[in-house]
Amino acid sequence: MDVQFQFDWHAAFASLPYLLEGIPWTLAISFGGLAIGFVLGILFGLLSLSPSRLLRWVATAYIEIFRGTPVLVQVLFIFYGLPQIIGGPIDALTAGIAAIALNSAAYISEIVRGGVQSIARGQREAGLSLGLSTPQTFRYIIWPQALRRMIPALGNQGIVSIKDTSLFSVIGVGELVRQGQIYIATTFNALETYFMVAMLYLVITMSLSFALRMLERRGLVGQ
Amino acid sequence: MTAIVHMDKINKHFGNLHVLKDVELDVAAGEVVVIIGASGSGKSTLIRCVNGLEAFQDGRIEVDGHALAAHGKSHNALKAVRTEVGMVFQQFNLFPHMNVRDNVSLAPIKVRGTDRPAAEKQANALLERVNILEQADKYPGQLSGGQQQRVAIARSLAMEPRLMLFDEPTSALDPEMIGEVLDVMRELAREGMTMMIVTHEMSFAREVADRVIFIHQGAIVEQGRPEEIFDHPQHPRTQSFLARVLKH
Ligand SMILES: Nc1ncnc2c1ncn2[C@@H]1O[C@H](COP(=O)(O)OP(=O)(O)OP(=O)(O)O)[C@@H](O)[C@H]1O
Ligand SMILES: [Mg+2]
Numbered sequence: 001m002d003v004q005f006q007f008d009w010h011a012a013f014a015s016l017p018y019l020l021e022g023i024p025w026t027l028a029i030s031f032g033g034l035a036i037g038f039v040l041g042i043l044f045g046l047l048s049l050s051p052s053r054l055l056r057w058v059a060t061a062y063i064e065i066f067r068g069t070p071v072l073v074q075v076l077f078i079f080y081g082l083p084q085i086i087g088g089p090i091d092a093l094t095a096g097i098a099a100i101a102l103n104s105a106a107y108i109s110e111i112v113r114g115g116v117q118s119i120a121r122g123q124r125e126a127g128l129s130l131g132l133s134t135p136q137t138f139r140y141i142i143w144p145q146a147l148r149r150m151i152p153a154l155g156n157q158g159i160v161s162i163k164d165t166s167l168f169s170v171i172g173v174g175e176l177v178r179q180g181q182i183y184i185a186t187t188f189n190a191l192e193t194y195f196m197v198a199m200l201y202l203v204i205t206m207s208l209s210f211a212l213r214m215l216e217r218r219g220l221v222g223q
Numbered sequence: 224m225t226a227i228v229h230m231d232k233i234n235k236h237f238g239n240l241h242v243l244k245d246v247e248l249d250v251a252a253g254e255v256v257v258i259i260g261a262s263g264s265g266k267s268t269l270i271r272c273v274n275g276l277e278a279f280q281d282g283r284i285e286v287d288g289h290a291l292a293a294h295g296k297s298h299n300a301l302k303a304v305r306t307e308v309g310m311v312f313q314q315f316n317l318f319p320h321m322n323v324r325d326n327v328s329l330a331p332i333k334v335r336g337t338d339r340p341a342a343e344k345q346a347n348a349l350l351e352r353v354n355i356l357e358q359a360d361k362y363p364g365q366l367s368g369g370q371q372q373r374v375a376i377a378r379s380l381a382m383e384p385r386l387m388l389f390d391e392p393t394s395a396l397d398p399e400m401i402g403e404v405l406d407v408m409r410e411l412a413r414e415g416m417t418m419m420i421v422t423h424e425m426s427f428a429r430e431v432a433d434r435v436i437f438i439h440q441g442a443i444v445e446q447g448r449p450e451e452i453f454d455h456p457q458h459p460r461t462q463s464f465l466a467r468v469l470k471h
Contacts (some may be wrong), residue, residue: 125276126316126375130330131306131382140329144320 033100041108369400
């Protein structure tokens with residue numbers, strides 16, 4: 001059989017300058033969204049552990065809603081739907097960051113809850129018996145241990161969210177996939193360009209994995 | 224004789240289970256009280272009520288003048304009691320993410336507001352006292368059980384407690400490490416520390432206790448000097464319990 005199509009490395013590397021323009025956007029949406037999502041996730045995770053039934057219910061409702069709907073629908077809702085309510089446009093970058101933040105927060109809050117609950121009851125009792133208040137016990141004893149245990153799951157969520165940003169080409173934000181699509185529209189090099197797009201995602205996600213593994217290793221020295 | 228602990232008709236339930244039944248107990252300053260009884264009789268629950276780790280439903284506990292009310296509704300008293308009462312657990316419960324010195328100095332720094340150099344100096348002195356200063360920079364996971372328990376004792380002592388609670392401090396230890404922990408406790412008793420100790424080490428109890436309390440199904444059925452309880456138990460429950468545990 002004749003090979004009809006040859007992978008053209010030249011074309012692949014030629015797409016790089018265009019694709020690289022998408023990287024700052026992909027990174028901004030991913031890490032901007034994840035940073036806010038982490039804060040929100042801690043908040044809702046702690047609410048889900050609260051003794052108050054109402055607060056627990058608020059957390060559960062939030063988690064169910066944002067875990068139970070696709071992130072693509074969420075970003076479309078924010079970008080196209082929300083402006084009709086607030087009466088003004090929302091720029092695509094803000095919409096993307098908001099969608100990643102709200103979506104990842106739902107998953108991160110579950111990671112936080114699981115991490116905190118995994119710390120043995122005796123740790124809390126030891127803190128309280130020394131005279132530390134409940135918040136102090138949480139801050140100095142429970143949280144540092146829980147956070148360390150959460151690192152692998154957080155890394156996982158980070159990777160998922162980074163990949164989720166690829167869907168946001170639909171709202172026209174110039175992230176990696178969008179840059180690729182524009183480039184392909186003029187050059188028709190779909191194979192090489194999407195290959196390079198995939199490679200660039202790999203570079204980002206593997207860098208994150210590597211950084212977190214370092215962090216985890218450093219944290220584990222003492223244990 | 225001033226009582227440091229005064230327990231007045233304490234009743235505690237876990238759901239339908241009546242765990243403590245009208246418990247009346249006074250502990251005098253400097254007294255060493257050992258609590259014995261079968262598994263599930265309520266020994267842990269009893270001493271955990273003293274520092275408010277367990278709430279009780281009925282009665283009153285006074286610890287060094289601070290009154291703990293039923294249902295744990297006495298926040299300020301609870302805080303005061305916990306800073307004045309140390310507790311040593313069966314499972315040590317050291318903080319695994321901190322080195323030994325930080326385990327000991329954490330509470331003085333955060334609760335008492337001691338500055339770090341002073342707290343570390345005090346920690347070193349306490350670690351010296353329990354013979355483990357050379358391990359100060361290690362993490363709990365790098366120590367043997369006996370070493371960990373001695374660190375846990377030092378950690379409690381750092382708050383300069385008026386009373387120490389021990390809940391089976393040697394039960395999780397390999398036999399060859401029990402001695403080193405009991406030595407530290409013996410030394411504390413000799414220095415006049417007020418202690419409430421739950422233990423299955425009967426010969427240790429006989430040696431250090433000023434008073435032995437036998438508890439059965441949540442009620443104190445007999446108490447007295449160790450030689451009275453161990454050599455001439457009066458209550459049939461005490462007799463059968465001791466016959467069982469002293470056999471080996
Ligand atoms: N958190 C809890 N919830 C429900 N029941 C409990 C709880 N803690 C203890 N109990 C029950 O209360 C009773 C007394 O328990 P406690 O731990 O005080 O006994 P103990 O004398 O210390 O026993 P052991 O020698 O096994 O440590 C037991 O029947 C136990 O199952
Ligand atoms: Mg017990």
